[in-house]
Amino acid sequence: MEKQKLIVLTGPTAVGKSKLSIALAKTIGGEIISADSMQVYKYMNIGTDKISPEKMDGVPHHLIDFLEPSEDFNVFEFQKLVKESIEDIASRGHVPIIVGGTGFYIQAVLYDIDFTETDEDDSYRKELEKRALTEGVHVLHEELKAVDPESAEAIHENNSKRVIRALEYYKKTGRPISEHNREQRERTSPYDFRYFVLTDDREVLYSRIDKRVDLMIEEGLEAEVKELSKLGIPRTATSMQGLGYREMFGYLDGEYDLDRAIYLIKRNTRHFAKRQLTWFKREEDVIWIDKRDFDRDEEKILKEIVRIYEQ
RNA sequence: GGGCAAGUAGCGAAUCGGCAAACGCGACGGACUGUAAAUCCGUUCUCUUCGGAGGUAAUGGGCUCGACACCCAUCUUGCCCA
Numbered sequence: 001m002e003k004q005k006l007i008v009l010t011g012p013t014a015v016g017k018s019k020l021s022i023a024l025a026k027t028i029g030g031e032i033i034s035a036d037s038m039q040v041y042k043y044m045n046i047g048t049d050k051i052s053p054e055k056m057d058g059v060p061h062h063l064i065d066f067l068e069p070s071e072d073f074n075v076f077e078f079q080k081l082v083k084e085s086i087e088d089i090a091s092r093g094h095v096p097i098i099v100g101g102t103g104f105y106i107q108a109v110l111y112d113i114d115f116t117e118t119d120e121d122d123s124y125r126k127e128l129e130k131r132a133l134t135e136g137v138h139v140l141h142e143e144l145k146a147v148d149p150e151s152a153e154a155i156h157e158n159n160s161k162r163v164i165r166a167l168e169y170y171k172k173t174g175r176p177i178s179e180h181n182r183e184q185r186e187r188t189s190p191y192d193f194r195y196f197v198l199t200d201d202r203e204v205l206y207s208r209i210d211k212r213v214d215l216m217i218e219e220g221l222e223a224e225v226k227e228l229s230k231l232g233i234p235r236t237a238t239s240m241q242g243l244g245y246r247e248m249f250g251y252l253d254g255e256y257d258l259d260r261a262i263y264l265i266k267r268n269t270r271h272f273a274k275r276q277l278t279w280f281k282r283e284e285d286v287i288w289i290d291k292r293d294f295d296r297d298e299e300k301i302l303k304e305i306v307r308i309y310e311q
Numbered sequence: 312g313g314g315c316a317a318g319u320a321g322c323g324a325a326u327c328g329g330c331a332a333a334c335g336c337g338a339c340g341g342a343c344u345g346u347a348a349a350u351c352c353g354u355u356c357u358c359u360u361c362g363g364a365g366g367u368a369a370u371g372g373g374c375u376c377g378a379c380a381c382c383c384a385u386c387u388u389g390c391c392c393a
Binding site for chain 2: 013036037038047048072073074075076077078079101102103104105107108111113114115116122125154155156157158159160161162165168169177180181184185202238241242243244245246267268269272274275276278279281282
C-alpha cells in the first residue's frame, strides 16, 4: 500500500509559517493541521497569534481552538487527534499539511511514536511532583539511578520533569524508559512526508518577534489574559504556561510593571525560537528553507516547496 | 571656570590593602520520546595540542613586602554651582 503523503511546514516562531501555509494549501489542495501546543486552546487568540478565520481564507484548519484553557493537553492527545484528522483530510482527497512550531508534536506524528504503554492515571506522577518539592529532585534522581541507570545518566538531576517521567514510566511498565526510547528511535515513518523548516537570519527573526509582541500588546493581550483570569483559569494551568500568558499573569499579580512584562515576553520568545531551531537541527529528514536564499520572496519559496513536494 | 561623585568582561555589578571578575542579565551552543510556548544543561577576556598557558581594573606616576582599593596628576562621564 502506498504511504499517505504529508507535508510539514514548520520553523521558529514568527518566521512566517501561517501566511505561507495558506498559500501552499491553496496551491496543492491541502488542509491545515496545527501542530501547536497553545493554539489548541479557546479564548487564547492574541497571545498565541492564532490565525483568524478571515486569514484562513477558506482553507480548513484542524486542531485549533477546540479546548478549554482549564484542560490539560499533551503529545499523546495530540497524536490521537492528528491521526483522525489525517484520515479525515485524506478521505476527502486533500493533502494534510501540518503547520506549527511544536517540534515534539511533529516528531510524534511523523515517526508514530508509541505513547500508549501507560494509562492516564497520573496519581503517581502527582505524588512524585510533591516529593520533588519536599525531598528535592536529587532523591528522585537517586531512585532513578537504581532502576534505570541509563536514563539517570542521560537526564540531569535538576530536570525534575524528565526525572519524574522516567520514574513514572518505570513504575507503570516495569521497563526503563531509556530502552523504550531506543526502540522508538528506530521507527520508520508510516508517511511519505516532506518536512520543511522555514528559517531566516537570527537578527531578522528576533526583530520580527519584538515587533509581534508589541502588536500583541496593542491588540489587547492584557485584556485577553484578564478575561481568562476572570473565567477562573489558574496561573498554574498548562495553557497559562504559554509565552505571553505567564508573563502577563506576573504583571497582573503585581510582581512587576507592564514594561517589564513586555521585556520578558520578548526575551522568552527569543529564547524559545532558539530552542526550536536547536530541535529542528537535530531532526533528520528536514528540508531547510532559508528565506535569505529566496530573497524573502513568498512566491519563490512557495514554488520551491511545491517543486520538492511533487518530486 | 569652581565643587562633588564615578570609571572593573557586551551590560549591571562583587572584590572593604592579600589568588580580580563571584553573582545576575544578555548572547551563543546543546539536551529533549505523555506538561514541550514546558523542563533542563553548557560556553561566554586571549591563546590552546582541551592538559593547560597568558592577560586585564580609564591613563600616567607615587606610598607599600603587596594596590582595583590609599595619595597625586591627567582624561572621560554624571550631578550641583557659576
